[in-house]
Amino acid sequence: MTDYLQLSGVGKTFGNFTALDEIDLNIKKGEFVTFLGPSGSGKTTTLMIIAGFEAATRGTITIEGQSLAGLAPQERNIGIVFQNYALFPHKTAIENVYFPLQMRGVKKAEGLRKADEMLALVGLDGFAHRFPKELSGGQQQRVALARALVFEPDLLLLDEPLGALDKNLREQMQIEIKRIQKRLGVTTIFVTHDQSEAMSMSDRVVVFSNGKIEQAAPPLDIYHRPASRFVADFIGESNLLEATITGPGQADCHTLGQVQFLPDPAKTLGIGQAVTLLIRPEHFKLSCAEKPDRMNATIIIDTIVNYGDNALVIGHKDTTQIRMRVPGADVVILKEGDPCHICWTDDAIFVLDR
Template identity: 70%
Template sequence: MTSYLELTDVNKTFGDFTALDGVNLSVEKGEFVTFLGPSGSGKTTTLMIIAGFEKATRGDVMIEGRSISALAPHERNIGIVFQNYALFPHKTAADNVYFPLQMRGVGRTEGLKKAEEMLGLVGLKGFSHRYPKELSGGQQQRVALARALVFEPSLLLLDEPLGALDKNLREQMQIEIKRIQRSLGVTTIFVTHDQSEAMSMSDRIVVFEKGEIQQAATPLDIYHKPQTRFVANFVGESNLVPATIVDGTKGVARTQALGDCDYQPAAPLDAGRPVSLLIRPEHIKLSRQPIDGRKNVSMHVDTIVNYGDNALVIGNVGDQQMRVRVLGRDVVVIRENEDCTISWPSEAVFVIPEGKGA
């Protein structure tokens, strides 16, 4: 079965610089997919190629099995919202939302009625006669979203639309965008470099690095089962420990700092294969004494960073730095420059074979 949106072997070069190298991606109808990655990783370039503002050097973009690569942006029936909103300052909120309908030949009476309905959907009922300068940043963002949705686009593209908002408003708008997307069922591509934003909003996350897709998976799989060292490091906090497989069937790996560590193998790996062991900080228990049934090692505490509701304990096991995330009330069991025991169960260890995005 053909996916709703399909990118096939998409490449983009600017002179000698390769911005995208063989991007392949399928997006299902109604999905909320987030492009996540650092600046310059290729996520926005991919979005602009889908929108038609950039032309791929090679490859194809299809919607419902039909190539749109040769179509101009206005011919693609795609809604897009940028970080700067790009509202017309001389037009009211209603007229801003009506504008794309006007360009499609919809009469003013009918168009303004649809604009009013869309403003109501985004929580701006009663704001139709206000100008952009009379609206807050969050309200302007909602107007831009309404304008992108009013003509019932086949696809909605959001290029870091929340970047200019403060933390509280940003979190509020994350919830609102997801609510609106679900209510309309519109297929959505969202670009961000913010991990928490991607984790909280997405059906799937596509992680970009150096013009390539490192991994495309659900938020939980991206976090708990990263396929490359880059994904493990970029998404969330991580302890990545160099190791060598001792028994790939039973799940035993040997490290220099932590000794032998058990893990639960997803697939057999050859003995002697170099790997990295991922142990998320929140899966590690900090205590004064060893805990039965877990891997226990002694750690010297260097730094404790207290965030109130939780604390980050940073220490060393030999030459290996380890990070432990504990509840704020639990940090009283240890102080800086003291020794403690850290422990974890085998199911907390995820193995990343070397050579995969290392």
């Protein structure tokens, strides 16, 4: 499959401030890509440049080889769902959905029929003649989605669309958006600062930081094989431990001592090189006694946060904090202030060389 949307060297500066620093990104047709990053990282700026509301200072954007340069927002055929939905308050749900067709000169009878079908697709039959203020947040969200999709856009952009919804509704809408996107096969860019949203919905996650792309990869790769210390730290919970390489698949960790890891053939690590080891909290196991067949350490427990099905245990070894996720049943034997044995295997360690 060839690349559908291409961003090459796209950058944006405001005076001396660099909002976006030469982004390169290729997106395939039908792909669901999430832009994830802290606020001010450049993800929304990139979205607004693609939509045509902000001009890039340099670089080019193409859809199917056609440059978007010089096209006004209304000439780009891109559907956008805004953070606050931006429904027209003086129009009913169906009039909102009909609006883009009206602007394209579609006859009223045909346009309303299409709008009605799209409302049915997003699960809003029977709400066509309500005004936005007569609809709940989730329903308004669906109308906004229907409106952005009814004119068969080349691209769908979602700008933190779930931010205003409560947790249950948010999960329900995640599944809905994914279902509709698959059904229509529309290429989609979803902007969020919520990592669980990014993980659960995307084919690919693009992590932004300081106007740069840190990593663009499928969700599981982002989690288990982060490209940088920033990504490892930003996505999920992590223990990041300083270490020095002592041989192939071996390192001297300043906190945990000598450790073995599975060497990555793609990475060349020299002996004596300073690296960071990533161990996710759920990869530590608690043990009553030291296990001779595994790597071990003894830590002092500082805090136990119980969530029922699991618990977060925060302890320390020397001056370094260690975080662990353990099954809820395991914490009954633990007491704050007590020492505790932990163990892990060589595949739990991921080596970060930058």
